[in-house]
Amino acid sequence: MENAFSRITSRERESGSVLIIFALSLLVLMGLAALAVDLGAVYAARTQLQAGADAAALAAVQELDGGEVHMTAAQFASLNSVMNTPIYLGESDVITGQFDFSTGEFAPDAEPPNAVKVRTRRTPDSPGGPFELFFGKAIGFDSVSLAAESIAAVDSRVAGVDPPTTEEQYDLLPFAVDIADVGHLEDLDGGSIEAVDFEIDYETGKVTVLERVDLEIQVVGSAIVYGAGGPTIPVYSWVSLNDGASYDQIAGGAAVSGGETLTYEGVDNAEIAIKGRAYYTYYEQTYFDSTRYSNAGTPYVIVLKDGDICPEYEGFDGQDEVTEFLTPYLDADTREITIGQNDVIFLFEFASNLYSGSADFQDLVVLCTFNKVETELARSETRFIANVGEEITFYPFQDMEAPGNFGLVSLDGYSNGTSTLRDWIMDGYPESFVIPTDPGYLELNGRPGFGGGIKQAVQDRQGDTVLVTVYDSVEGEGNNAWYRIPYFLAVEITDVHLTGAMSSRYVRGIVKSLQTTNLITEPGAPEHADIGRNRMAR
Secondary structure (H helix, E strand, O other): OOOOHHHHHHHOOOOOOHHHHHHHHHHHHHHHHHHHHHHHHHHHHHHHHHHHHHHHHHHHOOOOOOOOOHHHHHHHHOOOOOEEEEOOOOOHEEEEEEEEOOOOOOOOOOOOOEEEEEEEEEOOOOOOOOOOOOHHHHHOOOOEEEEEEEEEEEEEEEEEEEOOOOOOOOOOEEEEHHHHHEEHHHOOOOOOOOOOOOOEOOOOOOEEOOOEEEEEEEEEEOEOOOOOOEEOOEEEEEEEEEEOOOOOOOOOOOOOOOOOEEEEEEEEEEEEEEEEEEEEEOEEEEEEEEEEOOOOOOOOOOEEEOOOOOOOOOOHHHOOOOOHOOHHHOOOOOEEOOOOOOEEEEEEEOOOOOOOOOOOHHHHEEEEEEEOOOOOHHHHHHHEOOOOOOOOEOOOOOOOOOOOOEEEOOOOOOOOOOOHHHHHHHHHOOOOEEEEOOOOOEEEEEOOOOHHHHHHHHHHOOOOOOEEEEEOOOEEOHOEEEEOOOOOEEEEEEEEEEEEEEEEHHHEEEEOEOOOEEEEEEOOOOOOEEEEEEEEOO
C-alpha cells in the first residue's frame, strides 16, 4: 500500500523534471532569440552593403569620362555605413569595364569602359574587417563574411528625351544637324561601316577594290628639278579604274603640284592604277620625259598602306625629303605610315637611276581614299559617334538639298509657329520626345525662315549645353522639307550672331559628351557613343 511519504517523493521528482525541461527550453529559446538577432543584423548589414555599392557605382560611372572613378566610388561608399561603421573600399573593389545590356554580361577592364563595378565587403581581408556577431560568440561564431556588388553603366541605347526635372538634366531644342557634319556611324561588330575590302599586290603595284566604293584621288605634292639647280619639271597625273585600260587625267590636263583631286562615285570592283609623267621642254626641245605606271611592277613606284614603313631617301638638290610631303600621314619617330584603313599612298620616282643621288621618291605623291557606298543597316546594329570637342555651325544653315530651311524642325509633328519654336528654344521641348525603335527614325517637318523672337531666344541660350536632333537625310524644300531623325547630339552653344546679312549669321557650338538621367533608353534603339543615361545595370 502506497504511503504518504512515497507520494510526496514522486511529486517532488515530477516538479524537478519540469524545472529541468523549462530550463532547457529557456536556453533553446534564448539561443533562438540570439540567432534571430544575429540573423537580423546580418540581413541589415547586407542591405547596407548593397546600398553602399549602389551609391558608389552610380556616382563613379559619372566619372568615366576622365574623372576620378575610384576616389569617387570610395567617397560615396564611405557615406554609407554598416551598423554605424563606414564602408571602406579596397583597390580591387572598384573595376571599370564594358557592360552589354543585351546579354547582361560585364567585361572587366574592357576599353572603352561604359560601366563601373563596385564590391562592398566585410571580410577578413577588407578594410573594415569581418562583420562581428552579437551572440554568435557564445557558440563559437565570432563573425561572418558579407559582400555585395553593384554595376552601374551608361545606357547609350537612346530613343528619346524627357523634359528636365532637375538642373542636372538637359533641354531638347528644335534644331536638326546633318550627321555628316557632326559624326559618323560604326557597326556594333566593331568595324567601321566605311571599312573597304581591297588588296595590294606589292610585286606589281596593283590595287584592287573588291566592292562598290566612292573614290577620291588627291595629289599630295610633287617636286622634281632638271639637274642640280635646274628648273622645275612639270608633272602630270592620270587615274585608271580598269588596270590601265583607260585613264582620266587629274587637273584636266594641267600640271599638278599638290591639292588637285579627282573623285568617282559608285565604282564597282575597281582596279586602281596611277600614271605619272614628268615632262620638260624648252624652246620646243624636250630635255626630260619620263612616265611611270603604278601597276607596272617596276621599282619606280612604291605603294604604301597604313602601318607600312616609309623608305628613307634624301631630297635631291636641297628639295624636301619625302617624309616632308607625308608629314600629316607619318609617325616621325618610327617612319610608320598613319593613314586611314581605306587609304593608299603612291610614291613616284622619275629618275632612271635609283642608285644615284637624284632618286628621292617625292617626284609625285598621290593619296587614294576608298569610301564604301553606304548600305542601309538596322539602326539597332549601329553606333553613332559624335565629333566630340569639335566646333560646329548648326544654325542657321542653307542646305542645298532642302532650300528654304534653316535647321529648325517641328518636334511634335505639326507646330512650327514662331511663338512655339521660341518657347521650345527658351525652355526646352515640354513633352517626352521618343523615336520609335521600328523603323528607328522620325520624319519631322522643317520650319522655313526664322523671326526676331527666335533670334532672341537663341541668344539667351548662349553658354548652355543642350540636346538637338541629328538627321541622316532630307527631302523636299520650303514648307515641304522633311528631315529623317534617328539620333541625338549634345552641344554647348558658344557663339551667337544673328544680325546683319544672312550670310554672316550663325549659331556655333562645341560637340559635347554627357550623361543625363532624362534620356529615354530602350532595347533596340541605336547606340550613341557619346551620350547616355546612367543607371543601375545589375
